[in-house]
Amino acid sequence: MSALVSIRDLRVHFPVKGGRVRAVDGVSLDIAPGETVGLVGESGCGKSTTGRALLQLYTPKIAEITGEIRYQGNDLVALGKARGATVKLRPFRKDLQIIFQDPYASLDPRMTIGAQIAEPLRYHALVPKKDMAAKVAELLETVGLSPAMAARYPHEFSGGQRQRVGIARALAVSPRFIVCDEPISALDVSIQAQVMNLMVELQDKFHLTYLFIAHDLAAVKHISDRIAVMYLGQIVELAAADAVYDTPLHPYTQALISAVPIPDPSQRTRSRIRLEGEIPSPLNPPSGCRFHPRCTYAETACKTTEPPLTEVSPGRFVACHPVARGVRFPIREAPASTA
Amino acid sequence: MSAPILEVSDLVVEFRHDHGYFAAVNGLSFTLAKGQTLGIVGESGSGKSVTNLAVMGLLPRPPARIPRGQIRFHGEDLVNAPEKRLREIRGNRIAMIFQDPMTSLNPYLRIGRQLTESLEIHQNLKRQAAKDLAVHMLGRVGIPAPERRFDQYPHELSGGMRQRVMIAMMLLNRPEVLIADEPTTALDVTIQAQILDLLRDLQAELGMAVTLITHDLGVVAGMADHVIVMYAGRVMEEGRAIDLFRNPSHPYTLGLLQSIPRPDQRVDRLYSIPGRPPDAGSITQGCPFAARCRFAKPACTTAAPPLVSVSATQRSACIAIDEVLADPARRELVQRAQAHAGPAPTAGGGA
Numbered sequence: 001m002s003a004l005v006s007i008r009d010l011r012v013h014f015p016v017k018g019g020r021v022r023a024v025d026g027v028s029l030d031i032a033p034g035e036t037v038g039l040v041g042e043s044g045c046g047k048s049t050t051g052r053a054l055l056q057l058y059t060p061k062i063a064e065i066t067g068e069i070r071y072q073g074n075d076l077v078a079l080g081k082a083r084g085a086t087v088k089l090r091p092f093r094k095d096l097q098i099i100f101q102d103p104y105a106s107l108d109p110r111m112t113i114g115a116q117i118a119e120p121l122r123y124h125a126l127v128p129k130k131d132m133a134a135k136v137a138e139l140l141e142t143v144g145l146s147p148a149m150a151a152r153y154p155h156e157f158s159g160g161q162r163q164r165v166g167i168a169r170a171l172a173v174s175p176r177f178i179v180c181d182e183p184i185s186a187l188d189v190s191i192q193a194q195v196m197n198l199m200v201e202l203q204d205k206f207h208l209t210y211l212f213i214a215h216d217l218a219a220v221k222h223i224s225d226r227i228a229v230m231y232l233g234q235i236v237e238l239a240a241a242d243a244v245y246d247t248p249l250h251p252y253t254q255a256l257i258s259a260v261p262i263p264d265p266s267q268r269t270r271s272r273i274r275l276e277g278e279i280p281s282p283l284n285p286p287s288g289c290r291f292h293p294r295c296t297y298a299e300t301a302c303k304t305t306e307p308p309l310t311e312v313s314p315g316r317f318v319a320c321h322p323v324a325r326g327v328r329f330p331i332r333e334a335p336a337s338t339a
Numbered sequence: 340m341s342a343p344i345l346e347v348s349d350l351v352v353e354f355r356h357d358h359g360y361f362a363a364v365n366g367l368s369f370t371l372a373k374g375q376t377l378g379i380v381g382e383s384g385s386g387k388s389v390t391n392l393a394v395m396g397l398l399p400r401p402p403a404r405i406p407r408g409q410i411r412f413h414g415e416d417l418v419n420a421p422e423k424r425l426r427e428i429r430g431n432r433i434a435m436i437f438q439d440p441m442t443s444l445n446p447y448l449r450i451g452r453q454l455t456e457s458l459e460i461h462q463n464l465k466r467q468a469a470k471d472l473a474v475h476m477l478g479r480v481g482i483p484a485p486e487r488r489f490d491q492y493p494h495e496l497s498g499g500m501r502q503r504v505m506i507a508m509m510l511l512n513r514p515e516v517l518i519a520d521e522p523t524t525a526l527d528v529t530i531q532a533q534i535l536d537l538l539r540d541l542q543a544e545l546g547m548a549v550t551l552i553t554h555d556l557g558v559v560a561g562m563a564d565h566v567i568v569m570y571a572g573r574v575m576e577e578g579r580a581i582d583l584f585r586n587p588s589h590p591y592t593l594g595l596l597q598s599i600p601r602p603d604q605r606v607d608r609l610y611s612i613p614g615r616p617p618d619a620g621s622i623t624q625g626c627p628f629a630a631r632c633r634f635a636k637p638a639c640t641t642a643a644p645p646l647v648s649v650s651a652t653q654r655s656a657c658i659a660i661d662e663v664l665a666d667p668a669r670r671e672l673v674q675r676a677q678a679h680a681g682p683a684p685t686a687g688g689g690a
């Protein structure tokens with residue numbers, strides 16, 4: 001099947017005083033229509049930057065972007081750099097939406113919630129004025145908020161309530177692809193479940209495609225078809241969700257899975273793989289494998305040669321020298337049961 | 340248990356609203372002792388942040404008001420304390436890590452300056468000494484290349500890095516009470532584990548008491564001695580962490596535990612509590628959970644059930660506890676937890 005979104009060697013660099021932050025540094029990923037790809041990884045590894053670059057939310061002034069993002073035969077990276085980028089990208093803006101990580105920063109404190117949900121509908125002229133209030137009410141209902149809340153301002157909402165406003169706003173324009181940047185982390189577990197169920201329902205109904213960024217690995221496993229694990233600007237493992245969670249192959253993925261907190265107080269002493277060593281900086285990433293200074297299994301080659309993302313079994317990609325040769329590191333038992 | 344550092348009793352916080360007031364926090368009580376970790380979990384919008392803003396003296400009054408209840412810090416009343424006194428306590432003796440890091444970081448100041456400012460003010464340190472300490476703490480919260488980050492502005496950091504800068508800022512003051520509102524939700528699990536270790540270390544080192552607000556039941560299970568479960572401004576259930584996970588006794592707690600995704604199973608739909616959380620201010624009498632509760636009886640809607648003891652360490656605000664305890668779904672949940680983890684340890688609480 002051909003991909004809905006196809007990313008090739010994407011690089012997003014931020015020029016800063018005394019260097020450049022290589023926030024995303026060579027990411028390639030095909031996302032199929034109707035698929036959910038989970039994106040996980042260390043805080044600061046470039047997940048949000050990847051998501052924002054996909055939607056061309058950076059101006060050339062802020063970030064240098066290279067590589068390709070193919071959507072419906074167009075390269076969005078090229079369009080973003082072209083003259084008249086705003087106009088050229090406009091047809092894609094409706095299709096490609098984002099739910100922001102930070103629901104505080106993304107809402108306008110002076111506008112009512114209702115007006116903010118109506119805004120994209122008006123901008124894309126999707127709903128006649130007389131039906132607007134009903135549409136906004138319907139969207140609020142959809143995300144589990146009361147239609148009466150439309151008249152209120154953001155500061156009157158709790159963190160989780162604001163997050164749902166963000167979801168309602170992204171859904172408003174009937175997009176095809178949504179970057180969900182930590183859409184559930186501010187919600188209680190019951191509403192998390194409700195929102196994930198809702199996302200799955202909408203996906204089935206409208207054939208939506210998601211890039212789902214989150215830190216809660218059990219939730220990511222539940223909602224994703226495949227999971228991509230990022231480390232310092234690059235994808236280090238990409239495979240079916242169950243495979244990544246149950247039998248992680250990359251040493252970083254193994255450390256990540258071993259640190260998943262278990263909702264059971266009697267398991268406090270469970271061993272986790274502690275990552276030793278300095279957390280490297282994207283200003284000056286380590287040579288060779290970027291994980292090598294913290295990796296228990298590092299070999300000589302790891303210090304000098306960058307391991308390519310290699311298909312080690314069908315559909316299963318890992319960027320690690322020994323793993324590519326067929327070596328399998330022992331896996332600690334993944335946290336199986338909760339509650 | 341030693342005398343509590345912080346004592347909240349029968350706290351009511353109301354917000355002005357269309358016509359009249361609604362109670363965001365409705366008769367909440369808890370205590371916090373030296374070195375203890377209190378976990379607060381509950382519905383989004385149930386008043387967790389508002390409670391702790393009240394403790395910090397940071398509620399906007401108006402529209403908020405506290406018509407009833409007490410907040411005592413070492414016995415001293417904070418509800419009616421003058422702003423000057425609150426400023427002495429705030430940040431220094433009681434510090435709060437906010438849910439949203441941008442509310443406490445100044446977007447126009449380099450992060451280094453924001454970190455050292457409070458050290459110079461509260462601890463009278465010289466500039467270089469303050470910088471050394473701040474850089475050291477940035478390293479401890481897992482910020483890579485801390486010296487270079489020192490000169491950056493908040494917008495140049497990822498969400499999780501901002502969160503860690505704020506955590507570092509609060510910990511630098513070595514407070515007696517740390518209120519942590521979703522401190523690690525923006526962080527990946529390895530850094531989360533590292534920060535939680537750091538909190539535990541500082542707790543042991545300083546005897547710091549921690550109030551930990553989180554939606555992550557795994558984090559609560561790993562950190563909290565005592566847990567309160569809130570819904571619509573009230574405590575539904577409270578007890579030792581192990582009690583709530585092994586012996587949930589309130590329908591809402593049960594619903595939360597049932598909603599956690601289970602990585603060992605593939606399901607199309609997750610369990611979620613039916614219905615929608617109540618609108619702010621819509622519940623005036625009765626149990627706030629009644630409309631969504633599968634155990635509800637007519638009596639539930641007439642008077643709010645009081646917290647009653649389930650065991651020496653656990654209380655639940657439900658009039659149908661016996662039915663809840665006999666519920667098959669609950670039994671399955673508890674058995675599964677036991678099968679996976681072995682029998683519950685007798686000494687609950689501290690890690």
Ligand SMILES: Nc1ncnc2c1ncn2[C@@H]1O[C@H](COP(=O)(O)OP(=O)(O)OP(=O)(O)O)[C@@H](O)[C@H]1O
Nearest residue numbers: 014023043044045046047048049495496497498499
């Ligand atoms: N506007 C910017 N200017 C300079 N550096 C930036 C900018 N935006 C992001 N960065 C840097 O890019 C890197 C990746 O940031 P990004 O926000 O993508 O991380 P993330 O994986 O989403 O992390 P988190 O899980 O903490 O949200 C970080 O080092 C961050 O400091």
Ligand SMILES: Nc1ncnc2c1ncn2[C@@H]1O[C@H](COP(=O)(O)OP(=O)(O)OP(=O)(O)O)[C@@H](O)[C@H]1O
Nearest residue numbers: 156157158159160363383384385386387388389619
């Ligand atoms: N400044 C305000 N004005 C009016 N209402 C407010 C204000 N701040 C909070 N509220 C309301 O008070 C209630 C409790 O909010 P609070 O922020 O304490 O929730 P929370 O339990 O922290 O939720 P979350 O888990 O989503 O952060 C909510 O109904 C919210 O809408």
Ligand code: SF4
Nearest residue numbers: 626629632639657658
């Ligand atoms: S008191 Fe009644 S309505 Fe409230 S939670 Fe218990 S059983 Fe349900």
Ligand SMILES: [Mg+2]
Nearest residue numbers: 047048101498
């Ligand atoms: Mg991010």
Ligand SMILES: [Mg+2]
Nearest residue numbers: 159387388438
């Ligand atoms: Mg809150």
